[in-house]
Amino acid sequence: MAVEVKCPYKLYDEVVLFNGKWMQARQIRFRTADGTEGVWQSAHRNTRPAGASADGVSIIGVLRRADKKFIVLVKQYRIPLGKFCLEFPAAEQAALRELKEETGYTASRVISTSESCGLDPGLTDDSVNLVMVEIDGDAPENVNPSQKLDSTESIDVILLEHDQLLNYVRNAGKDVVVEACLYAYAMGTQFAQMA
Amino acid sequence: MAVEVKCPYKLYDEVVLFNGKWMQARQIRFRTADGTEGVWQSAHRNTRPAGASADGVSIIGVLRRADKKFIVLVKQYRIPLGKFCLEFPAAEQAALRELKEETGYTASRVISTSESCGLDPGLTDDSVNLVMVEIDGDAPENVNPSQKLDSTESIDVILLEHDQLLNYVRNAGKDVVVEACLYAYAMGTQFAQMA
Numbered sequence: 001m002a003v004e005v006k007c008p009y010k011l012y013d014e015v016v017l018f019n020g021k022w023m024q025a026r027q028i029r030f031r032t033a034d035g036t037e038g039v040w041q042s043a044h045r046n047t048r049p050a051g052a053s054a055d056g057v058s059i060i061g062v063l064r065r066a067d068k069k070f071i072v073l074v075k076q077y078r079i080p081l082g083k084f085c086l087e088f089p090a091a092e093q094a095a096l097r098e099l100k101e102e103t104g105y106t107a108s109r110v111i112s113t114s115e116s117c118g119l120d121p122g123l124t125d126d127s128v129n130l131v132m133v134e135i136d137g138d139a140p141e142n143v144n145p146s147q148k149l150d151s152t153e154s155i156d157v158i159l160l161e162h163d164q165l166l167n168y169v170r171n172a173g174k175d176v177v178v179e180a181c182l183y184a185y186a187m188g189t190q191f192a193q194m195a
Numbered sequence: 196m197a198v199e200v201k202c203p204y205k206l207y208d209e210v211v212l213f214n215g216k217w218m219q220a221r222q223i224r225f226r227t228a229d230g231t232e233g234v235w236q237s238a239h240r241n242t243r244p245a246g247a248s249a250d251g252v253s254i255i256g257v258l259r260r261a262d263k264k265f266i267v268l269v270k271q272y273r274i275p276l277g278k279f280c281l282e283f284p285a286a287e288q289a290a291l292r293e294l295k296e297e298t299g300y301t302a303s304r305v306i307s308t309s310e311s312c313g314l315d316p317g318l319t320d321d322s323v324n325l326v327m328v329e330i331d332g333d334a335p336e337n338v339n340p341s342q343k344l345d346s347t348e349s350i351d352v353i354l355l356e357h358d359q360l361l362n363y364v365r366n367a368g369k370d371v372v373v374e375a376c377l378y379a380y381a382m383g384t385q386f387a388q389m390a
Contacts (some may be wrong), residue, residue: 007272008349018213018220022236023318025213025220028274036346041217042275043238043318056317058375060382062389069389077202078316079223080237085316111389112382115367117375120314121273121280122251123218123238123321128375132382151231154203162386172310180253180312180323184376187255187307187327188383191357194257194264194306 008033022047043124049093054116054127057095058088058181061105062162065137069162072103072135075176076155086158086172087179088130095131103157104145107133119181130181166190203228217242238319244288249311249322252290253283253376256300257357260332264357267298267330270371271350281353281367282374283325290326298352299340302328314376325376361385 009030017025024044031037048055061072078085091098096107114130135142149155160168166186169178204225212220219239226232243250256267273280286293291302309325330337344350355363361381364373 007277009272009274011274017215020212020220020222020236021234023220023238025215025218025238027215030274030347032347032349034346038347039216040274041215043218043220044275045318058379060379060386062386077204078313079204079206079225079235080239080318081313081316081320082202085313087316090317112385114365114373114378114382116372117378118273118276118280118372119375120319120321121276121282121372121374122285123240123275123319124315125276126315126318127372130375130378130382132386151229152225152227152233154227170309177311177313177316177322178309179316180314180325180376181379183309183312183325184253184255185379185383185386187309187325188380188385189387190307190383191255191257191327191380192384192387 017041020046043126045124045126052093054129056127057091057093057098057129057131059091059095059099060088060130060132060185061099061103061107061135062111062132063105063135063137063142063159070137070159071162071165072105073158073160073182074103074155075158076153078177081177083177084175085177085179086169086182088182095129096133099133101148102153102155104147105135106139106141108136108139109134128181162189212236215241238321240319240321247288249324251322252286252288252293252324252326254286254290254294255283255325255327255380256294256298256302256330257306257327258300258330258332258337258354265332265354266357266360267300268353268355268377269298269350270353271348273372276372278372279370280372280374281364281377283377290324291328294328296343297348297350299342300330301334301336301340303331303334304329323376357384
């Protein structure tokens with residue numbers, strides 16, 4: 001399925017507009033095959049760990065407890081949004097250890113993992129691996145989970161019955177933004193129920 | 196479900212680091228309740244249309260043809276990634292008209308629409324409405340659809356049997372990045388099939 005594809009633009013005159021500790025803004029000029037010229041400005045993280053395939057990991061944690069399925073979400077204040085955001089738990093590198101630190105839950109196995117995905121490909125190369133994991137909600141370590149957060153982190157953990165997910169994100173309220181990935185995941189579960 | 200929630204940080208000393216035609220980079224300082232101080236750098240679009248609730252629209256186009264369900268995707272070169280990206284078709288404002296321009300397909304109805312969702316809430320307030328639409332694949336206007344692209348656009352349309360979606364995004368290949376929303380949607384359809 002992997003077909004070699006070439007950039008349809010001539011790219012030139014790339015400049016770094018701003019280079020900070022955590023992020024960089026860049027601009028590049030492009031010319032299309034028919035000679036139309038344009039400019040593209042973009043944002044890039046300066047923080048990707050050496051050797052990492054993506055800038056972060058988002059964890060889709062499916063918890064099974066007493067024959068029901070739940071999903072583990074987090075809600076935290078996001079400074080770029082100026083609002084609280086409902087999201088999949090995130091990790092920087094060691095997904096399962098960081099899931100435990102951020103949410104308290106211990107995953108028992110990885111169900112599937114994506115390649116590096118683009119979070120916002122029109123604006124940035126910021127990227128994420130989506131990792132779906134199973135959590136045994138009846139295991140002793142998952143009955144009263146407790147987070148281990150850094151002093152700058154303030155993260156609420158939300159355990160939601162999986163069947164309620166789409167309804168929940170739809171009604172998250174005006175003060176809470178839902179992460180697009182999470183909303184799209186919920187819509188995927190909805191599709192599967194369509195006739 | 197909407198509970199009033201307050202920012203857990205004291206935010207101060209916001210500065211615009213770079214202000215371009217299309218995007219802005221900003222920095223703000225924050226102090227947590229326990230006195231820990233930090234800095235957050237973020238990217239913001241300067242292009243949101245007046246009155247729009249989000250910066251763009253992503254369209255989940257479910258096409259029905261001869262009792263089968265398909266999904267309409269696009270592949271285009273994304274300058275911020277330096278790679279081709281497989282994505283939901285995007286629109287800026289008039290979702291259904293722009294779906295037709297970008298992909299050639301005419302939607303017959305909107306199945307559901309999200310609120311404004313955060314594409315990459317740790318980095319930016321760039322946002323999207325996810326709109327799921329139905330396309331009658333047997334209607335005459337959808338048999339030989341043709342795109343109407345701007346001169347700077349180069350977009351391949353991919354019509355995929357919906358059941359094959361997860362397999363397709365998993366095997367998109369090294370030269371193609373999959374948009375995180377699309378991958379998460381595919382994982383949502385997978386979840387729905389889990390025992």
